[in-house]
Amino acid sequence: MKNKIENFHDHNNCPIRHVLDRLGDKWSILVLITLGSKKDPTRFNEVMHEIGDISQKMLTVTLRTLEADGLVSRKHYPEIPPRVEYAITDLGASLLPHIDGLAGWAAKNMDAIAKTRKKFVSKQKAA
Amino acid sequence: MKNKIENFHDHNNCPIRHVLDRLGDKWSILVLITLGSKKDPTRFNEVMHEIGDISQKMLTVTLRTLEADGLVSRKHYPEIPPRVEYAITDLGASLLPHIDGLAGWAAKNMDAIAKTRKKFVSKQKAA
DNA sequence: CAGTATCCCTTCCGATACTG
DNA sequence: CAGTATCGGAAGGGATACTG
Numbered sequence: 221m222k223n224k225i226e227n228f229h230d231h232n233n234c235p236i237r238h239v240l241d242r243l244g245d246k247w248s249i250l251v252l253i254t255l256g257s258k259k260d261p262t263r264f265n266e267v268m269h270e271i272g273d274i275s276q277k278m279l280t281v282t283l284r285t286l287e288a289d290g291l292v293s294r295k296h297y298p299e300i301p302p303r304v305e306y307a308i309t310d311l312g313a314s315l316l317p318h319i320d321g322l323a324g325w326a327a328k329n330m331d332a333i334a335k336t337r338k339k340f341v342s343k344q345k346a347a
Numbered sequence: 348m349k350n351k352i353e354n355f356h357d358h359n360n361c362p363i364r365h366v367l368d369r370l371g372d373k374w375s376i377l378v379l380i381t382l383g384s385k386k387d388p389t390r391f392n393e394v395m396h397e398i399g400d401i402s403q404k405m406l407t408v409t410l411r412t413l414e415a416d417g418l419v420s421r422k423h424y425p426e427i428p429p430r431v432e433y434a435i436t437d438l439g440a441s442l443l444p445h446i447d448g449l450a451g452w453a454a455k456n457m458d459a460i461a462k463t464r465k466k467f468v469s470k471q472k473a474a
Numbered sequence: 475c476a477g478t479a480t481c482c483c484t485t486c487c488g489a490t491a492c493t494g
Numbered sequence: 495c496a497g498t499a500t501c502g503g504a505a506g507g508g509a510t511a512c513t514g
Binding site for chain 1: 373442445
């Protein structure tokens, strides 16, 4: 565990802080996963419905940020009505296995965590 | 990529949403890494100085949350002046390799991402 | 359809002061 | 030393209305 993760004192060059800063918001990871799970480019509304509870505004800003970072590509077809398709880039796809690692960990442990937390809360109340 | 990460429509049982919810804040991961990099229990102030720019308040609340989730243990010595030592638990430690995976990805790609973003911004201005 | 623009509420978090 | 309490600014993000 002694490779990349210890020099976060240099705040501007710390990889962890970068990840947290760009992808730690409420929707980025979810959008990436959604696009990553498709092999065809996906339209704005389809992404929106797939996620279910994201607002139009937040989907727009999240997609823009991901596009700016090169994790997602955007193709706009000048038709009426407009059609815009999003896809994950190779760079974005290269991130997914790591997200998946996290998801696997969470899936395995989240029940135990929920129980631990519940105990902790009742102890707090007792004290 | 088709294992854990696709059922996030079930908002309450989605592992990704859980991770984001509990660890997506500004400090949790950084605290975990700090404690994970030590093999001896670490005092409050030492954690604080190691991270450098975390406030006392945020370190307190972050440690409490991590403790409630069972990722960090807390041992209080009733002395004067008080001494409190924190350590990562086995559960917390089991998360670190996944964080490290993310950190490795970021370390490898963050320069490219920064350049891509810079280009994107100048194109936006031009348009 | 795929956005933009605006409003506004909530949460996050830092600063500061105080305490056992 | 290791907190707790309080305040207030800033940012995140939802709801709604509008548009090419």
